[in-house]
Amino acid sequence: MSEKKKKIETPMVDELLDGPWPSFAKDLKEWSSKKPQVGQLLGQLNQSYEDKWNYWQGTVLNVDGYGGGVIARYSELAEEYPDIAQFHTIRVIPPAGWVYSTESLRNLCDIWEKHGAGIMQLHGMTGDILLLGSDNKTTFEAAEELFENGWDLGGSGGALRTLACCVGEARCEMACYDTMKTTTDLTNRYISQLHRPEFPYKYKFKLSGCANDCGCSMQRSDMPIIGTWKDDIRVDQKEVAAFVTEHGADFVRDNVINRCPTRCITLNKKKIEIDNKECVRCMHCINVMHKALRPGVEKGVTILLGGKRTLKIGDTMGVQLVPFMPLKTEEDYDKLYDLVERIWEFWGENAMDHERVGEFIARVGLGTFLDGVGIDPDARMVKAPRTTPYIKFEEITPGRMGGEAEDDPAVSNAEVEQMEKA
Amino acid sequence: MSEKKKKIETPMVDELLDGPWPSFAKDLKEWSSKKPQVGQLLGQLNQSYEDKWNYWQGTVLNVDGYGGGVIARYSELAEEYPDIAQFHTIRVIPPAGWVYSTESLRNLCDIWEKHGAGIMQLHGMTGDILLLGSDNKTTFEAAEELFENGWDLGGSGGALRTLACCVGEARCEMACYDTMKTTTDLTNRYISQLHRPEFPYKYKFKLSGCANDCGCSMQRSDMPIIGTWKDDIRVDQKEVAAFVTEHGADFVRDNVINRCPTRCITLNKKKIEIDNKECVRCMHCINVMHKALRPGVEKGVTILLGGKRTLKIGDTMGVQLVPFMPLKTEEDYDKLYDLVERIWEFWGENAMDHERVGEFIARVGLGTFLDGVGIDPDARMVKAPRTTPYIKFEEITPGRMGGEAEDDPAVSNAEVEQMEKA
Amino acid sequence: MADEKRKGPRDNGAPDYKKNLHPLMAKNYGQWSYHEKIKPGVLVHVAENGDKLYTVRAGSPRTMSVDTVRKICDIADKYCQGHLRFTSRANVEFLLAKKKDIGPLIKEVKEVLGFPIGGTGHSVSNILHTQGWLHCNLPGTDAAGSVKALMDTLMKEFESDNDLPARVKISASCCQINCGGQGDIAINLQHHHPPVIKPEGVGICELPKVVAICPVAAIRPRQQDDGVTTLEVVDEKCMYCGACHGQCPTMEIRDAKTDTLTIWIGGKTASTRNGPSFMKLAVWGLPNNPPRWTEVSDAVHKILDAYKATAYKYERMGEWVERISWQRFFELTGFPFTKYHIDDSAMARTTYNTSAQVRF
């Protein structure tokens, strides 16, 4: 390892100063003139580049009354870089859809320049505003000032995590429900579950206004909520004709008709016909001809469950749990809350420690899970029914919820039979 | 249970005497006038119908020098039906492709009328000629006479099983190799493995002359051998034109062009063009337009491995092991034999008891299996590469072959590290 | 020498197929050019040199007395130059050199044998089946009988070759071992609970072998109070596969009261188009009702009706359902979709609908 120096040299990191893509290294290097810890951060980073090794250790730090929201780090190179001996990240809940007034953004900048290293990440992969570089004292001061300004901490640990959604109705004609409102309402209703870990493991919602899933819900959230519609695609035949005229019938055939997964579209001259009963609301035709086609008007959401990335059982995706639910009235929202709470209850009671809801379903089986949550099986939940004939009829052998084999499981044995006969 | 009677009543079975489909019951009832045990067989069957219960028990009986080929049964109702107290089935290897001269069939009939109950099944699901109804004595007599007439016993137990193939070149223009010769050659070369169980479990070959798989190899044999070709589909454009004229271009588009799995066919007026590089030899276009299209001339086989039906791990299908192997010259056949023997050696040494080769692959992984058998990985062996990032690099952690965990497996632990440092 | 022979294995191997070939087969071996349908059940294969071999396919019960087999031979001697074959679905194929013999042959097959002509092209061919109560030691239902009962209701489908969108292959199996093949439609017996261990039998089989055969390690030895070692089955692990029953009759997996029949659809072995596919559960809980199993034939017809009504030409059953979706399949047939249709094997996740795609 390199020796302690007055001036911090970062030759390897410096190779990232140039080049056309904006350089975080350049930004931080400039900023280090105001915040010495940022220079030390780059020093440690350079050391990592040289050694291909990391020098952060994790630890735990909680703001009073919160069970998460701070990712605490201390440096193994604190002797060399004393100002990053403690270098924590505070996760802050952003406005839904990451839309900001400059006023609120500047407010954040001010708080963070005052109490922290003044490094922000917009945004973390879960969706939080990440504020990098506070120590064991300034973390609390910063949190306090954040709270006073109306901000709140994001999630971490076995808790509800900060929600994220696509821009939706705020700027997108595809949106089939109000992603921003739903995100905000769910956040606020379950703010306690977000702040005080009480789940078997983390639980993420991600919300997308349509099947395009710009909110990345399918593989990165436990509960994807995706907009859809029940009635027919709205077709503006004048715009269809204009599109066909502009691009040609071949283009429409190759790129729309033949790309429809259920081939339910036909083109007659310059008119399009859709067999809406066979349409699976995949959005493709609408994406390509978005001036001519639009989702229907009986809108709502499809709710899935169990998406996550790799750790332990490999990547999983959300499984279709509720094919359609309207999300307009208060009663609609109550049904959503009820569903969420039933899932949390069943999962919370039966999952093992560190078991995401998708892992839980993978272990107990979707059929057993539906029973537990009180949802009727629907053929839309599966691509296809089972192939294996080994059906366990639970009336006879109840499914096992617990992770460990029971000490004294039910057995069929000869003796019992003998006793029965006697 | 019903009482012993002189005349055997079979009221439930009798309900199967009529009806348009040929009735085995009627045939056997008539035949029972010559063979009393057949009447008793129907009596026991009727009892089964009444009780929804089976009255056969299995046992073992082997002809000298053979370890299989006889499926021995004794009746639990022998008191009532004494002549079926023992009622075995002899499995006999048929001529490849189940083509018979009446002479050879009559020969079988004569032997079986003489020594057995005179009931035949043409054929068993594996492909054997099944001769039903001999006892502990007549089984040997029948076998002896069968041998003297050139017949031989089929397989059973942990052995090579009787091979089966489609009619192939004998009567089918689709055939890409000689299924009958290959079946016969494999049978004769490995007749010892067929007669004397020495494998971990059964091993079946089924051979089909082309991807239509009329021989049912994919899900019912451990080693499907399926005909294919390497060069271009032969197109007779005159016949294409005739076909288009007869059926119309729309028919061709809907039923040929659009059904090609890789969409590599185009129709220009009455001419067909095939992008043979993208053709996956699925046979569909040839099936529909079999006068106009034919497999290429550079023919051979695709060899798969690991098909079977349900028991234990659920149905499996053959996995593509050798995308292409010519099967014309003696050298070609030697390569096939070499492959078969390498597989048997590796599987024989490493499989658990009662573990089919497909189950073995499922347990150790295809990658490990290829290594063991000495075949290079080929992207055609998979639909897609792995999704899970948990790659076990065998250079570092060798794959486990045995079924049971070792008592003393390699471990990484702290103590070892400490010792190394000391 | 005769004695010596009697003791050792003869290892004759397979009969020489060449000696069994019809003369036109031998002559044109590997030289066929194309084939044509003449009518349902009747094909002609044309060789490069113009030779024509006619085939008449007759439905067979598979289980036959030697008398019946001899009658088949009589007909083949009369019209087929003494040669015939059986198909991979146990049908009889009469091979003819002369077109004019077709009519008389068919007449004789029908009159003498009572076998129907058909099973070619887009038909329901013969049903692949197993031993059932006629010979096996493991069955929970019959095979030959239930197949006879079902085929009686499928004559129209057998005797026509374009009544259906594509070939429909049916199979039937009499225990969960499933010696029956895959199929567009498969009728399988279903066990409903773990084996019941018959006390009187314990000890007749090698206990360690029985323990070892269980795929999920559900069987374990158990000391009884009287010191005797017996077995027990951990119910929650057991998947009712019946492997232990095959190993030892004491592990009684069958239950006349609860065993049912299930129908699986969409199996396919051909690598055509979408490639081979496994069959999937369509209906469970059908009663095992000898001698005519009408609930089964009703269900099969419901499936065939829906298929006929909505499948495209050349679309095998599994391809059809994949296209229209299982949701529609259950709507069209009226069968319920239950939690037992949802896979719970180690690969279950690959069967879930992991998309927001949805039909209404």
Add this chain to the structure above:
Amino acid sequence: MADEKRKGPRDNGAPDYKKNLHPLMAKNYGQWSYHEKIKPGVLVHVAENGDKLYTVRAGSPRTMSVDTVRKICDIADKYCQGHLRFTSRANVEFLLAKKKDIGPLIKEVKEVLGFPIGGTGHSVSNILHTQGWLHCNLPGTDAAGSVKALMDTLMKEFESDNDLPARVKISASCCQINCGGQGDIAINLQHHHPPVIKPEGVGICELPKVVAICPVAAIRPRQQDDGVTTLEVVDEKCMYCGACHGQCPTMEIRDAKTDTLTIWIGGKTASTRNGPSFMKLAVWGLPNNPPRWTEVSDAVHKILDAYKATAYKYERMGEWVERISWQRFFELTGFPFTKYHIDDSAMARTTYNTSAQVRF
């Protein structure tokens, strides 16, 4: 009261999104009619009432000083009525009411911030990434740095919106936990052997918790000769996932000498067309080479070149490979197909080619 406040949680919840909306967003909320591309990086959304909202998308490094964020705000104050947003791929979106402001805004974004304009339509947008050596305790490689290096080579793809057949989403993750998203192309760190237990650390974590976290039960407690309880890992069970490392730093899974980078392709979250798909292994064993990771960018470009050359329009990368086959993918790119590409998970069987279909 101030004190009381300081002690308890405030549970403010999410900021009110309504207060943050651009005025045209608030006015036309849920009333958008269609959008159009103006040029790469520039969109216009048209409301039912004819209102037009212009969006200029700028590539961002995600990690920024507050000074840079303030410069962004300055620009938004000048041209965007004081409103802007960030995208789910960490790009900045400037929202404009006036078309004429687009040019001056872009000029200023480029000059003041040095951010490029693009990432819309069929482009390579910003790379989703994680913490890396900048902040996480688990990484085997860097994130912000490697992404900067790669994006430097992808400017053309970012700044054009029809250079590619469809949108290409890239992500990068710095340990096998994979906080990075799925992607058409994902660059992940790969560990190559079981964790090495650092003796000095044993005891700092709760041993039972470490044992419990292992998904394959490879970790077990072990009594040392000196009586101290330590841990050991059964190598053949361990799959190098690193879950234990997250639980306890003593379980060192990283190894600067052997850790490599792998590239996975074909991930997709949208339910469009073929639906969502997981990404699959394309290349493994790329060296982890700071500061510019050129082997990675070379490989990414090989993939993009093959994709550009042979994919159809609107065909995402996974859909493309599915169509042309993985065999062709490996041929086109020249990457080797190895046994490590073959799945060995519990679901491996579903990934094998179980058909006789074959390309040459």
